[in-house]
Amino acid sequence: MTHPAVADLVARSNRLGADPRTTNYAGGNTSAKGTETDPVTGEPVELLWVKGSGGDLGTLTEKGLAVLRLDRLRSLTGVYPGVEREDEMVAAFDHCLFGKGGAAPSIDTAMHGLVDAAHVDHLHPDAGIAIATAADGEALTRTIFGDKVVWVPWRRPGFQLGLDIAAVKEANPQAVGTVLGGHGITAWGDTSDDAEAASQWIITTAQAYLDAHGRPEPFGPVLPGHEPLPEAERRAKAAALAPHLRAIASADRPQVGHYTDSDGVLDFVSRARHAELAALGTSCPDHFLRTKVRPLVVDLPATASIEEIVGRLPALHEAYRADYTAYYERGAAQARARGEEPPALRGADPAIVLVPGVGMFSYGADKQTARVAGEFYVNAINVMRGAEALSTYAPIDEDEKFRIEYWALEEAKLQRRPQPKPLATRIAFVTGGASGIGKAIATRLAAEGACVAVADLDEAKAQAAAAEIGGPDVAVGIAANVADEAAVQAALAATVLAFGGVDIVVNNAGLSLSRSLFDTTEADWDLQHDVMAKGSFLVAKHFAQALVDQGLGGDVIYISSKNSVFAGPNNIAYSAAKADQAHQVRLLAAELGPHGIKVNGINPDGVVRGSGIFAGGWGANRAAVYGVPEEKLGEFYAQRTLLGREVLPEHVANAAYALCTGDFSHTTGLHVPVDAGVAAAFLR
Structure with missing residues (x-):
């Protein structure tokens, strides 16, 4: 059962952390003191719950709290070796943990444990730091807050700062907090509400003084020619x-x-x-x-x-x-x-x-x-x-x-971070990314650490897919009609503004109309070539320029098809467009290689499940050509392969991921078949 003080602490922390003007992400810390029963002795023991190292107030949960015995923490003052060796005290906090101890204690633990108050907040509010970094901050603190807030000269976070603030609290019983020179504020209270009220009072009082007494244009006049552009x-x-x-x-x-x-x-x-x-x-x-x-x-x-x-x-x-x-x-x-x-x-x-x-x-x-x-x-x-x-x-x-x-x-904190995922820092742009193969590729690349722009003709579906993959710090949904050059340029702009650049470009958007030569119209031909041949060209042209400008190399991947090398019936427009894409791979591999950009293709076959193409009528047409029920089409494709396995979107995604890794660092101009073995489509 959660201790009432802990519940109040988490709620207070979340409120304080919700406003970036009050404290920034992962900045500041809060604490509460209370009594629990020691399961070993059955006796009451006084505890400190404090935000652990690296946690964020706005999203803090009980799991993010370090839990320490106050008697042991306060006893550390007797073995404190002085400010020159105060870093050693962080390791000593581990010997004060209660039970499993929760999260790792932070450097600011002493500030919370040594101050004689049930609830303590340490925050980095903009208004408070403005006072803390003013040349006459100490005098301003007295002017603005009177004797309710005490100035503490700059000191690095650590055990000595905790001792300093504890001494200030003891010497100034009327005070509700401090301004820490160059740093931030600390506030306290007998209850969680009292501590939060003290924190907010310091912040709002500082801001009110700034609003009332601050001079206009503190950054000077506008420089001619430096005005914000439209x-x-x-x-x-x-x-x-x-x-x-x-x-x-x-x-x-x-x-x-x-x-x-x-x-x-x-x-x-x-x-x-x-x-x-x-x-x-x-x-x-x-x-x-x-x-x-x-x-x-x-x-x-x-x-x-x-x-x-x-x-x-x-x-x-x-x-x-x-x-x-x-x-x-x-x-x-x-x-x-x-x-x-x-x-x-x-x-x-x-x-x-x-x-x-x-x-x-x-x-x-x-x-x-x-x-x-x-x-x-x-x-x-x-x-x-x-x-x-x-x-x-x-x-x-x-x-x-x-x-x-x-x-x-x-x-040491940096060294404790988990090893980055294989595609960490890489940014991918995937066309046709809202469904089927494209969505599977976007999902796999994101799972391996990449940021992904999910591009699709249907912006709402692209955004829904991005949200499912992980949200704006992982994936964004972008509208992209790849057959329209202006739309491709807009998609590039949206991608680089979202993530800073691009490293992996996946030409996956496609459609198919399964018709014989005599039933294929000029419009059918133009539509399929516009999306797959012209669309791939436009995406490659504009995104490759960004890759060249970055100078970081990169990968361009074409999702072509077994049909680019295999001649089947009633498929002339689709297969010809796929053959165009396949040769673009070779041409661009030769042209972009000097920039360190690899260009490779993937030739899938019969990816029925989850496919937007098959769901749009292509599946019914192909099933009719082969004389099988549409719901059995995947099985039909599987039984004609050498491996006898059905190809799924995830199998294509596996190949796309592999091509982006260091294992294929010296491979360009390759077409990888993902067809479970179709002998007629062998490249050699």
């Missing part, structure tokens, strides 16, 4: 730039991207001081751990052409890498002077790229990480706006940033 023009420019930007963000290791053109971002990059302030970097530890210490800023106006921006990127990237490497080397030298050996440099590419008039591109190892990095930089912009409106933005100094970014504890 939405359609802005998004078209963002789509054109996305592959080039992903290329520089992925120089060390491939990244997934996210695009943001919110009003706050567009306003920031339009202002005279945006480059100056961006160079100061973020301050809250959760911010720069996600965004790196500072973004890459494109130093051209919104009026600059795409060609001008693309031409400028190599120099900007080189300068950014040099700057970040120098930051790392300075921090590493200071760490070694303290007798510490820092982790190796994790990569010198930007996680945030700002483009005046266009917006922000953020990057990470997956879509969620990229999206959250962007959300954190929006928080950072809000913090800079608030601090500059009241005072001067003064983030923590560079050495402290380095100590957190390359903290041994943070490195």
Whole structure:
């Protein structure tokens, strides 16, 4: 049975975590204290329930809580070796766990356990961090909150910070919380409602003061030529730039991207001081751990052409890498002077790229990480706006940033992450993806770690399939009439704006009309060639350009057919279009190979179950040709194969996945038969 304090804690955490202005994803932590019966002694024992390491308040459940014995946790003060060795205390928390202990305790556990209050919140609200990063934050704290909130100078999260806040609470019984310099806020209460009310009071009071006393235009006047572009023009420019930007963000290791053109971002990059302030970097530890210490800023106006921006990127990237490497080397030298050996440099590419008039591109190892990095930089912009409106933005100094970014504890957390899936960081575009073979391919690629754009003529079905596959951080549904060049270009734009680029292109869209030569009309011929021959050409043409612009290689896969090499009756238009696709594979393999792009095909046969083509009348026609009931068509196809097995969409998906892996890193121009063995369709 859930303890009442735990139920209140989870509900409070979810409410606080629901608003990104209150605390950001996976940021902050909350706790509650209460009494349970020790099953070993039968005696009551006082416990601390606190959000575990890496958890998120907005989605927190009881399983995400660490559970510790308070008597043992508080006893750690007697063996605390001092601030120079406080990292050792994190391992000591494991010796304080109650029972199985729940989630792993975080670095902030001491803050919650040592403060003498039943309920404690530690949050990263924009308004609170604005005060915390103001040059005169301590004086502002007194002015805004009186003696109800106490200033705590910057200190890295850890055991000593917990001791500091506990001492503040003891010395100031009238206080309901603190402002942590450069960092965030902490609040407490005798009940869960009291703690939540204290947190909200600090946040709303800070915001009200900012609104009433903040000066206008804290980022300076609008720079001529830097105004936000109209939405359609802005998004078209963002789509054109996305592959080039992903290329520089992925120089060390491939990244997934996210695009943001919110009003706050567009306003920031339009202002005279945006480059100056961006160079100061973020301050809250959760911010720069996600965004790196500072973004890459494109130093051209919104009026600059795409060609001008693309031409400028190599120099900007080189300068950014040099700057970040120098930051790392300075921090590493200071760490070694303290007798510490820092982790190796994790990569010198930007996680945030700002483009005046266009917006922000953020990057990470997956879509969620990229999206959250962007959300954190929006928080950072809000913090800079608030601090500059009241005072001067003064983030923590560079050495402290380095100590957190390359903290041994943070490195250990990174090392504990599960190994990435085989297709992690890869972005796939699958035509005809709402049903049959296309849906099976999209599902398999997503299951192996890829982000997937599910493209289909029916947008509603594409969106439903994407939702089933995993939702917007995994898959998006896109309308795509592959026979229309403008629609293909729009689908490319939607894909790169959703995920930052593209790595795998699957030409699967198709249809068939089973008719004899004499019954096949010119319209029948044109329709099938428009979708499969012309459509595949258009998709390959435009998506391959994005692959080339990224410089990351890639895969183009054609779902052709056994009919591309096998002559059967009453099938001239379909089979001729499939033969066209089959030869496109060879032609494009030769042309795109110098760019590291592999082009391969798959020749399925008789995929009846789940097939949109067979459900649309093709199955009935083929069954009539072969003289079998339509419901037996799959069995008929199976019995004529060498293996005697029916081919399902999942079997084609297996082949598509295999072609994208390193096992086929040196294979291009290949046609893989997935037909259970049709001798007449052998390629040799």
